Amino acid sequence: MGFLSRELPIAVKAAIDQILIHPSVNDVVTAASRDEHGNWAIEINMDVPLPRDARDKGITATGVKESEWVRIVFPTSFPAHAPWLFLRADFNRAHPHINPGRPGELVSPCIYEGRLGDLLHEPDWINGIINQLADWLGKAATGELLDCSGQGWEPIRRDSVDGTIVTNIAIIRERMANAKNPISQYLRYEYWQSIVGHSGRIIDENTSYTNIGEAVRKFRIGSNEQSPFRSYFSLAIVISGGTKKTIDVYQPDDVDSLEQLLLRAESYGCRLGLENRLKEITENIILPQIEQTLEVTVLFAVKRPCNLIGEGSDIEVIPYGIAFISDENRRPQSTRTSVFPLVLIQKVSQQLLAETSDRKFNESDRRKEVAMIGCGSLGSKIAAHLARAGHGPFRLYDKDCFSPHNVARHAVANSAAAEFMLPKVWLTETLITQVGAQITPIKNPLEDVISLLQNKPDLFAKCNGLIIDATASSSVQDALCRVRPKHFGAPLLQVALYGRGTIGFFGLEGKDRNPRVDDLVAQLYQIGLDSSPIGAALYQATSFDRIHTGQGCASFSMKMSDAKISLFSAGISERASQLLDNSIPNAGELLVGLLTEDGLGVNWLHQPKTKIEILYIGDKSKWEVRIPVALRDRMRMETEQCRPLETGGILIGHINWGSRTIYVTGLLPPPTDSEFRTDEFVLGIQGLKKQISSIERITSHTLSYLGTWHSHPNGGGASGKDRNTLAELTRERGNVPSVCLIYRPEGLLAVTGPVTNP
Incomplete structure (x- = not known):
C-alpha cells in the first residue's frame, strides 16, 4: 500500500x-x-x-x-x-x-x-x-424532500439491484395513461447469460398479449436459442391500478419475496391482477426441462401526484424479477420463487434519436499520435473526423459505458451496443479502426484518467501529436493541470460545448504549458462577462437544459441535438487537423464558436491570447495567482499615464478552491472618489459594491472580487500601509483569499502576509 x-x-x-x-x-x-x-x-x-x-x-x-x-x-x-x-x-x-x-x-x-x-x-x-x-x-x-411543486417525485430507491432491463418506458407509460381502470398485460421478454457471465434483459414493448394463451402460441416460453448468449424467451407483466388511483406515499424498496411483492401490489391497488397473472403462469406454461429456472418480469405502472424528477410524466414504472423453478411436471412453482429488484434503462426510440451528419475528408497518411480523453458525444465525433481524415494512431480513454440515449448523438449509432451497455472506448475504437485508424495499446483505458495520472504523471509523455480533453469535467481539467510540462509530449487541447449547443470552446495550450487550459477557461469566463450572447449560454443554464435518461439523481444529460454537436465537432476537428498537419503556435490558441441564429453554421472567433505571469501569496499554505501578461501591461500603461501619482484599481477573477489557484481575469477602474497621491493611492468606494454585485449576479458568482492593485511608479517594495491594506481585506473577507498586487517598473509584486482569516 x-x-x-x-x-x-x-x-x-x-x-x-x-x-x-x-x-x-x-x-x-x-x-x-x-x-x-x-x-x-x-x-x-x-x-x-x-x-x-x-x-x-x-x-x-x-x-x-x-x-x-x-x-x-x-x-x-x-x-x-x-x-x-x-x-x-x-x-x-x-x-x-x-x-x-x-x-x-x-x-x-x-x-x-x-x-x-x-x-x-x-x-x-x-x-x-x-x-x-x-x-x-x-x-x-x-417532510419537504419531495417537492411536487418544483423538483418532482423521487423515483423509488433501490438499496441493491440485480440487473437492468432495456425497454421503451414511454410506450409503457402511454398504455397506462390511456387506461383509467386497472390493467395487466403480457409483453414479450428476452433475457440471456453469456458464456463470459454477462447478463442482459430486453422487453419488446411493441408486442403485447391480453391473455397467456396468445403468448404461449406465439413463442416457446423458456426456450434456449443455443446462441453464445443463451437467450431465453419469457413474459413481462405490465400491471397497474389505473390512472384513477394516485399513490402519494413514498416507499423505498424492501421487496425480496413473492409475498412482499404481493403486498406492494396491494399498496398500488393491483394485487388481484398480479395474483391472477401469476396463477396463469403456473397453470399454463410448461418448460423444456425439470428444475429449470424461468425469469418473469413484473412492471408496476404507478400514478404519482406529480411528474417524476426530470421527466414529463407522473407515471413511475417499477420493475421486479421473479425466478420460478419448474417441478417434475416442468411447470413453474409459485412456492419456489425468488424476487429481486431491477432497473429500467431507456431503449433507443424516436424521441431519443436525432439526425446525423456526414462529412468528406481528404485522406492522407499522418502518423502523429492523438490522445483522446473522453469518447462521448463530442469526443467520439472528433475521433471519427480525425480518423477519417487519416490521422492517428490514437490513444482512447473513457471510463463510462454506452447508454441508449447516447445513440441520439454519439458517433456510434448502434442500438445493440446501447442495450448491452458496452464501454465507449471499445465502441469508438471499433468505429475508427473500421476506417483504417491504428490504436496504440494502453493499460486500463476504462480507468478514471484522474486516477491514472495520480499513479503515472507521465501518462502522455509519448504522445507526439495532440492531447484532446473532451470530457467537459472540471475534475479532469484540474488533474491535467497538475501535470508538469516535461510529462506532456504534445500540447493539450480542451474542447467543450455550452448552452444546449450554442457556444463552443477551443482552448490550445501554449509552449511550456503557458497559458494552460485552465487559464483559457478563466479567460472564457471573462469573455462571457463582456459578451451578452456568450454570457447567456455560460451562466444562465437551468434544469430545462437537461434530459433525464434513466432512474436516479445523476441520470441526466445536456439537451443538445446531434446536428449541433456535428456542426461544432466538424470545426473543432478541422482546426485540430490543421494543427496536426502544420506547426502548432507557441502562444497557444483560444477560439469561441457561436451558433448562427438560423442554426445553419458556426462563427468561430479568435480571441487574443497572452502568456501568464505566476505569483504566490499566503504564508503557510500557498495560493497560486495566475494573471495574464496583458493585464500586467495594462497596469503598466495606467501607471505611466498617472505618473508621478500612484494609481490602482480592482482585481476580479475566479477562485479554484480545489487547486488553490486564483485566476485574475479583469481589472475594474478605481471609483470616482479614489485619491491619487505621489506617496499613496486610496481606493474609493463609490458605486463599487453595486458594480461587484452586478458582476457576481451576471456570472452566477463564477467571477468575483479578488482584491486590489496599485502602482509604485518609482519602484520599491510593499510598505506598511500596503501590508495593513492586505490585513484589512483579510479580516473583511474571512476564509476567502485576498490578493493585493503592486505594479512597479521592475515587475509585479504580491504583498506578503496571511491572505485568509478562517
Missing part, C-alpha cells in the same frame, strides 16, 4: 476549516482522523430547524433530530474527488433522496441533483456541499 503521510493534507485542512465555521455546524464530535486506506474523516453535529410541533421533543415524527450527527470522509484523491457524507446508521431510511445502502450501514443522503465532484468545483467549494446537506436535513425534518 505504500507510505501514508500522517499530516493532514492542505486541501483537507482548508475544507475542514471552512466546515467548522459553517453556521449549521454546532459541534465537532471527533477531530480529523485517518483510516487504514489513507482517507481522512471528521465527525460533526449539525443544527436542524425542526417544525414547531417537534421542538419540545427535539425529534420529528419521521426521526429527524434537532442536532444530527454527520461523518464527512475525504478520499485520498480529495479535492479531485468530492468527500463522502454519512448520517447515523439508525437514520430513517424511509426518507426520499437517500443513496442505496444496507440496513445497519451509515446512511448516505443524496443531497445534490448531479455529481458532488462537480458541485465541489463551483465557486462555493466545500461550502456548497455543506449548504446542500443543511438544506437536505431541513427538508427532511419538515
